Amino acid sequence: MSERVRFFQTGSFAVGNRLLPLDARTVQSDPSRSNSLTSGHRACRGCGEALGARYVLDAAMRATGGRLVTVNATGCLEVFSTPYPETSWRVPWLHSLFGNAPAVASGVATALKARGRTDIRVLGQGGDGGTVDIGFGCLSGMFERGDDVLFVCYDNQGYMNTGVQRSGATPPAARTSTTQAVGPEPGNVFGQGKSAPLIAMAHEIPYVATATIADLHDLESKVERAMGFHGARYLHVLVPCPLGWGGDAAQTVRIARLAVESGLFPVFEAERGEVTAVSPIRHRVPVEEYLRPQARFRHLFEPERRADVIDRLQAGADRNIERFGLLRAEERFGPPLGEGS
Amino acid sequence: MLSQIEGSRAVAETVARCRPQVICAYPISPQTHIVEALSALVKSGRLAGCEFVNVESEFAAMSVAIGASAAGARAYTATASQGLLYMAEALYNASGLGLPIVMTVANRAIGAPINIWNDHSDAMSQRDSGWIQLYAEDNQAAADLHVLAFRLAEELSTPVMVCMDGFVLTHAVEAVDVPGQAAADRFLPPFQPRQVLDPDAPVTIGAMVGPEAFTEVRYLAHVNQLAALARMSELAREFTATFDRPLAPLVSPYRCADAETVVVALGSVLGTLKDTVDDLRAAGVPVGVLGLTAFRPFPVEAIRAAIGPARRVVVLERAFAAGVGGIVAADLAGALPDREMHTVVAGLGGRPVTRDSLREALAAAFSGKLAPLTFLDLDERLLRAAEEVPS
Amino acid sequence: MKAPFAITLRVGSSLANKTGAWRTERPVYVDRLPPCNDACPAGENVQRWLYHAESGEYETAWRELMRDNPFPAVMGRVCYHPCQTACNRGKLDEEVGINAVERFLGDEAIRRGWTVSVTAPPTGKRVLVVGAGPSGLAAAYHLRLLGHEVTVRDAAPRAGGMMRYGIPAYRLARDVLDAEVDRIAAMGVTIELSSPVPDAAAALRDFDAVFLAVGAQLSRRTEIPAGDSARILDALGVLRDVSEGEPPLLGRRVVVYGGGNTAMDVARTARRLGATDAVVVYRRTRERMPAQPFEVAEAEQEGVRMRWLSTIAAADGGTVTVERMRLDETGFPRPTGEYEELAADSVVLAIGQDVDRSVVATLPRVSVADGVVQVGADMMTGQPGVFAGGDMVPSPRTVTAAVGHGKQAARYIDGWLRGEPYAPPPRHPLATFERLNTWYYSDAPATVRPTLDAARRVSTFAEVVGGLDEGSALFEARRCMSCGNCFECDNCFGVCPDNAVVKLGPGERYAIDLDFCKGCGICVTECPCGAIDLVPEET
C-alpha cells in the first residue's frame, strides 16, 4: 500500500502532480512510460480492463527495469489486443488458452530458472473468468508450488468477451446474459461466488493484494511491492466494463471508485496469509450510489425500487467494512495511509 | 551398450540424455515409472540444468510445457489415457503455436468404463491435434524415437508424441541400448527456439487469427508435417550413423515383398504379428506385416512402396471409431484405394492379442471369409449375458 | 529462423489501427472561470497566482497578482474576500484561505523589496487622478503601467484615503500601507498631497483625461435631541484623528451608533483608547447588521457590547436614552415606546458616509443619482474624458471594489486616449462545483491565522490578525482546487485507456491525439478541476 504523501493539493491521489518530486509520481505520469499496451487496440470505448492492464504492466516494467515477460489468458484483453495482423503489446507476450494462463506462466518462470535467466520476471494475467473460474485449478497449483509469477486478475465481474455471462466473480443481483433480470429474484443469485484474494491468501503465498483502476498510486505501489517478492503473488484488480455493466464509458473510473467507497470492493494487501494493510474508505457512500449508474442493476430501481435487494447488498458492504476495518484502518494498521501535514 | 532395463526407465534415461530443461508431469498409470525416474534424476542432480514441476493436472502439465517451450526451454512431459484427453485443448495449442514439446504417451484405454490397460484409443483420439505421432514397436525403438523426436520437433518447430504401449512396453524389462550421452549430444544440438519470450526482442505470440488467414495458418502446418516425412528419413540415417543401429522412422515392413496380404499395425503388437506371419509363411501363406512408426504425418508414399502389389490389407487396430470402424484403416483406404481392406479390432483395454486368434483371422481373410470389420475374440457369452441384464 | 506466420506478431503494430474513427464525441481542453476570480471585485486571477504560490514561486505569484491589484499586502488585511465566499472548496470542507496567502505574498514582497517597473513606451498622454485612496492609486498604477504620465492630487496630507484615515491600524499596519503606496510612487506616479482639486472641469483643461476618486468622505448626521453638554462625534472624524496621532477624548463610557464596519472599528478603537465600556447601539438584529460577522466577533472578543434593536432617542451629558425597537413582518424596525438610559461620556455616530459632489458641480453633463456619481460600463461620467470610480460611484464601498474600479477605469481611459475603445476579454463560463471531481483532492482543513491575544488587543493598535508563516501559506495555497483550469495533475494523461492524451511538458499542458481517442470521456470525468469538455463530434 502506498504511503500517502504529505499534503500537496491532490497529494498522491492524482496521476501526476507537478508539485511532487518525479520519483513520487506515478509511472503513468511519465511521458516515457512503456505503454506496454499501446494505442490502436480494439477495446470498447472507456474499457477499464485496457486501462488496468496498461497500469499494471507499465508499473511492472518500471519495477523490473524492463525485464518482463507476460502470459495472457483468453478473454477481452487478449482478443482486443491481438487480432492479426496487429498487436497492441509492446512487451513479450504469450497467449495460450482460456484456462491455463497461470500454468503457462509457471512454465515460463520454470524455463527462465532452468536457463539461468532469473533476471527476467514473469507476469500472468487474465480476466475474472480465466482466473477465478476456468483457470482456478492452474492458479492454485501455481500458488501452491510457489512459482515465481505475479498473476493479475482483471476483474470485470463476468465473461465479457463472450457476451457478458455470469462468472464466479459476478456480484449478487447483477444482471448478466445468463442471470437475467427476470423472475422473482432477478439477476445473479445471492450467496454464490468466491473471493479469489482470500483463497489466494489461504495458500499463504508471499503477497496478495486487491486494487482498482480508481487509485493509481495504490495500484502501482502494489505492483511494485509484488515485484519485490519472489514466488507466487496475486493481484486482483477491479476493472469496470462499460459494456457489461451498462455504465457510461466516461464513468468507468468513477464506478470503480464507488465500488471502493461503498465498501463493496475491499482494497487491501496481505503477506503470507495475513492482511497487512487496508485502504481506508475516504468518503463513504451508500451502495445505492454505486449501483444506480449501472444498467446491470437497473432492475433494482425500476419499475420500483427494490429496497429489500439493495439492503442485502448494503449488508454485504457493511460486512466488508467491518471485516476489513475499512473505516478504521488507521486504528488497525497505524497512520501512514492518511494525509500528514 | 545393451542392458536389461524396464521400458519406462530406458525412456527416462534416454530423455535425460536429451537434456530437457523443463519436465512437468502429472501421474497416471502406466506413465508413472517414466516420470518417477525422471524426477529422481533431476532431484539427485544427475540431470542437471533441468527443473521438474509437479503440476496439478495434465492440462497444467501441457500448459507448463507450453510456457517453458515459449520461454526457450526444451520441454518434456508424459501422460496416458484420461490424462491425454485432459490435455486435449492444450495439445492443439502447443502444435498451433509451433512449440517443439516432446511427450511420451504410455498408451492406455479411455474410460468409461475406466480401464488402465493398454490400447491406442488415447493417442488415436488426438490424431488431428497437429502433433507428430510416432509409435514404438519395442523399448529400443521407444528409447531411440525420443532422441529423434527432440531433434525433429526443434528443427520443424512442432510438437512430437512418442507412443509406447502401456504396461506391455513401459513395464517390460528388455535388453535396451540406452543412447549414450556423447552420441546424444552429437545428434541433438542445444535448443534454438524459433520464437521466444525475450525482453530484448519482444514479440506477441499467440495472436488471434480470423478467417482472413486461418486457412493459410492451417495449410502451412500441413506442409510442415509433410516436410517432416522427408526429414525423418534423413534424420534416421543420421541416427544410424551416430548410434550405430537402425531406426525405422516411418514404416517397418516385414516380409512384405511378395505378400498377397499385408497386415498393418502399430506398436508392440507387431512382435506377435511377426511371429504369426513367420508361422503362416512356414505354411506357405503369402503374408507380410507393415508396422507404422509414423501415424502423423501419415507416410503415404512409404506405405505404398512397402506394401507393393499385395492385394489385401488387414489393419489390426488397437482402437476404433464407434459407428464406423477402423481409424488407421480409413487413412489407409485413402492411401491404397484399390486394395481389399479389412479392419480387425483387437486388444482393447489390455486384452491379449494371441497368435492363435491372429492366425484364425488371417486364415479367414485368405478364404474370403473375413468381414470388413471384425472384433477379434469377441466373447459371445458376455454379450448374451449383457442382453440378459434386467433393466 | 522465421517466426510463425500470423500467430506471432511484431510488437506495437496496432498503431496502424486508428481508433479515432470510432469517436462520436471529443474531449476539448477548456479554461473555465474559477468562482474566486469571478467574485474578486479587483478582478484578480486568484487561481492563477495561487498556482504559482503552490509551487513556492512566490515572486511569480505576486507578480501575477500585481497584474490586477497593486495592494496585495493591504488586501491581505482588509479585503472582505468575497473570493473565499465563492470558493468551491467551501462546499468540500472549508474555503481556501486566499486572503491569507495574498497577505503572505504582499508581505513577502515588502520584505524582499520586489518592485514593478514600467516597460510600456511613454504615450505622451497626461492623466489627472483626483484622490489618493485605493481607487485613485490603483488607477494611477495601471495607467502608469500602460505608459501614461500620471499625477495624483489629494486634499489630505497623506495618501491612502480611507485606508489611512478610516481603517484602524490594528487591522492595517501603516508601514504596510506606506510600502505599497511608495511602490506606486516609485513607478513614476506623481503624488501631490494637500492639493485639493475643487473643480474637475478646470483640471480637464490641463490633462488629457481625469479620473475622479474622491470617495465618500462626508459623515452622515442624524438628528438626535441633545443637550449642550452632550458630546457627539462622527466616526470618520474620530478615526482620522486617531490616525493622525491626535486621539480625541471619548471618556470611559462610549456609545457607538450604527451597525456597519465603521461602527465596529470605532467601538474597538474606543476600547484601545481606554474606554472601559464601549456599546454599539443598532436598530436591527445581529443577523441584519451590515458589519462583517468576523468584525462583530472580534469586537465582542475585545469586550465591545452590542445593543440590538435599539435607537438613540436623546443624548445628554453622561447619558443617552435608547428606545427599544421590534422588527415588523417586513423586517423593518419599529419603535416600541419603551425607553432605557445608558451611561455615556460620548456618542459616536457611525451611520454612513456621503459623497462630496462639489468636484463635479461645474460639469453639467455629469449625472448624479442616489447621492453618487453615475458612470457607464466604461467608468466614464457623462463628461467625455472624465471618469470616476470607488466610493463616489455606485459601489459596494470596499477597498477591493475601489481598486477594481481603478483598474477598469485605467483600461478604459487608456483605450479612450488611444482612440481604440477598450473591449474587455470575454469571460469564460463559470467553473462550477459540479464539474469538479473532488475525490482527487487531499483532505485538508483550512489553516487558522494566528490572532493576537484578546487581553492584549485592547491596549495596543498592533495588528490583531497575523500573517501565515511560509509553510502554512504554502499549505493553504495548495488547498486550491484550480477550478476549471488545468494544473497539470496528469490525470487525463494517465486515465486514457487508449493512450490518446499527449503530455506536452511542464507548463505546456496536454493535447488529445485524435488518431486514437475513442471519445470515451474518462479524461473528462477524471479531470479533478473540470478543465475538459466533451463535445459532439461534427459529422
Ligand SMILES: Cc1cc2nc3c(=O)[nH]c(=O)nc-3n(C[C@H](O)[C@H](O)[C@H](O)COP(=O)(O)OP(=O)(O)OC[C@H]3O[C@@H](n4cnc5c(N)ncnc54)[C@H](O)[C@@H]3O)c2cc1C
Ligand atoms: C472605518 C472604515 C473602515 C473600513 N474598512 C474597510 C475594510 O476593512 N475593508 C474594505 O474593503 N473597505 C473598508 N472600508 C471602505 C473603504 O475604505 C472604502 O470603500 C475605500 O477606501 C474607498 O476608496 P476610494 O478610493 O473610493 O475613496 P477613499 O478611500 O475615500 O479616498 C478618497 C480620497 O480622495 C481624497 N479627496 C476627496 N476629495 C478630494 C478633492 N476634492 N481633491 C483631492 N482629493 C480629494 C480624500 O482625501 C481621500 O484620500 C472602510 C471604510 C471605513 C470608513
Ligand SMILES: Cc1ncc(C[n+]2csc(CCOP(=O)(O)OP(=O)(O)O)c2C)c(N)n1
Ligand atoms: C475452454 C474455453 N471455454 C470457453 C471459452 C470461451 N471464452 C473465451 S473468453 C471467455 C470469457 C472471458 O471472461 P473473463 O476471463 O472474465 O475475461 P473478460 O473477457 O471478461 O475480460 C470465454 C467464456 C474459451 N475460449 N475456452
Ligand code: SF4
Ligand atoms: S466488453 Fe468490457 S472488458 Fe471487454 S473490451 Fe469491452 S469494455 Fe473492455
Ligand code: SF4
Ligand atoms: S486532468 Fe489534470 S492534467 Fe488533465 S486537464 Fe485536468 S487538471 Fe489538467
Ligand code: SF4
Ligand atoms: S480518455 Fe482517451 S479515449 Fe477517452 S475521451 Fe479522453 S482522450 Fe479520448
Ligand SMILES: [Mg+2]
Ligand atoms: Mg471478466
